[in-house]
Amino acid sequence: MVKHLRVDREEKYEIVENWLLKDLEMIDGKEADTDNPYFDMHFHKVYSLEAYSCASKYTFARTLNKLNGMYLKKDLKIVNFDDTYLNDDSIWSSNNRDCLVLMRICFYAFNLLCLSLCPLS
Numbered sequence: 001m002v003k004h005l006r007v008d009r010e011e012k013y014e015i016v017e018n019w020l021l022k023d024l025e026m027i028d029g030k031e032a033d034t035d036n037p038y039f040d041m042h043f044h045k046v047y048s049l050e051a052y053s054c055a056s057k058y059t060f061a062r063t064l065n066k067l068n069g070m071y072l073k074k075d076l077k078i079v080n081f082d083d084t085y086l087n088d089d090s091i092w093s094s095n096n097r098d099c100l101v102l103m104r105i106c107f108y109a110f111n112l113l114c115l116s117l118c119p120l121s
Contacts, residue, residue, distance in 0.1 A: 029080040
């Protein structure tokens with residue numbers, strides 16, 4: 001964990017705590033149904049953290065899952081996350097996930113608009 005400090009015009013980062021991926025037992029996203037940036041990391045102790053955004057929380061979980069798969073290959077529990085956004089084999093997977101989500105929403109909105117303008121006869 002890194003602490004961000006701003007001294008005058010300089011930005012500094014101080015390492016506050018280190019964790020090893022091999023010691024991580026579980027990542028708990030707390031609520032899969034809501035857009036919240038809070039999550040818990042379970043080591044020998046539970047650490048409650050807040051990400052910058054919900055998207056960054058998911059990116060962090062995906063990154064830890066990939067690192068675990070590449071190097072440790074252990075069973076890492078990731079709970080209370082929407083699997084659609086965690087797995088690489090989903091339609092939302094890409095480097096620009098936010099754009100894909102926005103495109104999908106716009107597509108559905110356009111379809112609803114077209115359907116609402118169609119005359120019923």
